[in-house]
Amino acid sequence: MATPAISRLQRTPDSIVEKTVEIDTKSRILDAAEELFMEHGFEATSLRLITTAANVNLAAVNYHFGSKEELFQAVLTRRLDPMNQDRMQLLTAYESVSNGGALTCEKIISAMFIPALKLARDHQQGGKNFLRLLGRAYADPAPFIRQFLSSQYVEMIVRFRAAFARALPHLEREEVSWRLHFVMGALSYTLAGTDALKMIAQFHPEEIDNDELLLKRLAPFLAAGLRAPVQSGDTHQWFQET
Amino acid sequence: MATPAISRLQRTPDSIVEKTVEIDTKSRILDAAEELFMEHGFEATSLRLITTAANVNLAAVNYHFGSKEELFQAVLTRRLDPMNQDRMQLLTAYESVSNGGALTCEKIISAMFIPALKLARDHQQGGKNFLRLLGRAYADPAPFIRQFLSSQYVEMIVRFRAAFARALPHLEREEVSWRLHFVMGALSYTLAGTDALKMIAQFHPEEIDNDELLLKRLAPFLAAGLRAPVQSGDTHQWFQET
DNA sequence: GCTAGTTTCAAACAAGCGTTTGATTGAGAT
DNA sequence: ATCTCAATCAAACGCTTGTTTGAAACTAGC
Structure with a gap:
């Protein structure tokens, strides 16, 4: 009757760990x-x-793993959790160097991007696969994916929103939330690598899979967006025809 | 044997068109x-x-429709094709007013956003559904979706890339392609409305489903990003630790 | 060599999938 | 009234899905 155990104890072979090609x-x-x-x-x-x-x-x-859904979550946590941990650690390191002064947007963006870049480089194939998977999971409508992702991100988002709020004191708190939302969207969307539209854009072939170059183009774009002046309220400069 | 016709002729009742609640x-x-x-x-x-x-x-x-895939494509074209047509038409109108001078980034972005906004407003529920669907289709890995979308977008992208290239003469052609890519990504991602992360950001409840306010926040962000100075090449100001 | 526990395996399960079929309906044309 | 043909319908098709089962294989500890 009862579920097939899924015991997490599984006594590891503590004598000599097999380091050969045999993988778990x-x-x-x-x-x-x-x-x-x-x-x-x-x-x-x-x-x-x-x-x-x-x-x-x-x-x-x-x-x-118990089920297909739990397998999917395990695939995500395996790399997402360490990456977000890295991000927060890096942000803390930057802040401690700055002696209480506010960080620049560039520094904060670096704290978001560098751990992602490390992932794209270290596990040369698997890491890049994961970033694409993550970008797509971001847009997946399945409820269990959405609530899993938000639980994984909530801590990091709180930390980075606070950092951006200090870096951009002229912005209302709500505007900061929106812009952080835009930054994370652009990052995940870009890393997801929607090949179809990339082909349209006729990029140089050596750049299309170079995440490092890609993020070097994206980061200044986002930093400038973060620093953009706030919209003048009622004048409707935007969005009226003619 | 042969497929069940799918005849597009379907003689319409040309006498009196039924305008009642009966829908096709x-x-x-x-x-x-x-x-x-x-x-x-x-x-x-x-x-x-x-x-x-x-x-x-x-x-x-x-x-x-013939198959599930063709139904999906029909759902997309029904509104995507007119929207992109509107976008290009609006861009042409702006350009004819400017008498051969280059448009501002704000104007070009308006030409992209206004038709999307019209869709979000006119068919009050269906249009918004469609924009979310479109944002998600953008990230879908299914090959038939990807190649369908790129064929739907290719004409519009060529037109807008040319417009941005004129508006941003200091940027290389390739940089313009990337920034257009970022703009379209941010737009589709934002309209997709990933509710989970929105909840994290603790927005005002009346703003969360107001696409007009949303785009008014996004547009200045993107315009500033488009105008950002290019990255100074080898100095590696970005992405090195410590 | 026995035992206990974890892991693997082939096989089956019920349920749901997209698609096809062949009969039936219903309205316009001759 | 008859013919025609698009449209609808219930039913079935063959296939794949995630999950479960119970036996077999394997690995220690004694």
Whole structure:
């Protein structure tokens, strides 16, 4: 009757850790799932596709993770949680250097971007896959994805909003929230790498997959946007025809 | 054997057009599909869900549209094509007024935003649904969606990239392409309305669903980003720790 | 060698999927 | 009244989905 245990204890072979090409079943599933979820999305990726690519039995997913949804969450947390931890740590480091003075927008953006860049570089293939997957999860309508992401981001967002509010004292608190929202949207959208529209834009081929160059173009764009003057209220300079 | 005709001729009742509450089966399907695709995404929305909501027979989708994919494309074109047509028309109008002089970034952005705003307002519920659906389709990995979208956008993008290039003569052509890419990303991402992260940002409740106010905040942000100075090449002001 | 516990495996499960079929309806044309 | 053809319908098709099952294999500890 009861669920198949999912015991997290699993006595590890504490004698000699196998460092050979043999990889843990759980990790093999996570790696395959990361790539396939990125490629086809959550709904369109079947467990049979994942387990075949990972060379494990079909039932292994439900045994180790409980369900397809929990597998998806595990794929996300594995890298998202450390990345957001890095971001906050970096922000704290910058702040302690600045001796109580407000940081520049560039510095704060750096604290957001550098951990993402590290991910794109370190695990040379897997990391980039993950960033694309994350960008797509951002736009996924599935409720369990949305509430999972917001719970993962809430702490980081509070910290960075406070930092931006100090860097941009002339802006109302609400305007700061919106602009942070825009920044995170542009970042996730850009990292998601919607190839179709990129082809339209006829970029140089060597740039199209170079996340570093990409973020170097995006960061100044966003910094300037953050510093933009506030809209003069009632004059309706924008959005009237003729 | 052969496919069930899908004849587009369908003799319309040319005598007296029924203007009562009776709506065309095709339109009922499109309306229901628009809302449900927006809510659950393409893969997670079944034809049975759509046809039940539309109060039509299950086979009606395959009869009128041919397949689920073609239905999705029909949902998109119905409003996307006129919107992009409006955008280009508006841009042309602005340009003819300016007597050959380059437009400001604000004007060009207006030409992109106003048709989207009209959609959000006119069909008070359906239009907003559509914008959210569009934002999500932007991030969908399904190949048929990606290539459909790029074919729908290619003409508009060429026109607007040329306009931005004239407005920003100090930027290289490639930089302009990237910034247009960022603008379209921010726009679609913002209109997609990722509710989860909005809740985090603790906005005023009356603003959260007011697309007009939303775009009034986004437009100055993007205009400032477009005008940002180019990154000084090798100095690596960005993205190095400490 | 026995035992206990974790992990793997092939097989099956019920449910849902997109699509097709063939009959039935209903309105306009001859 | 008859013919025609687009439109609707209930039913079924073949297939895939996520999950469950119970036995087998494997790995320590004693």
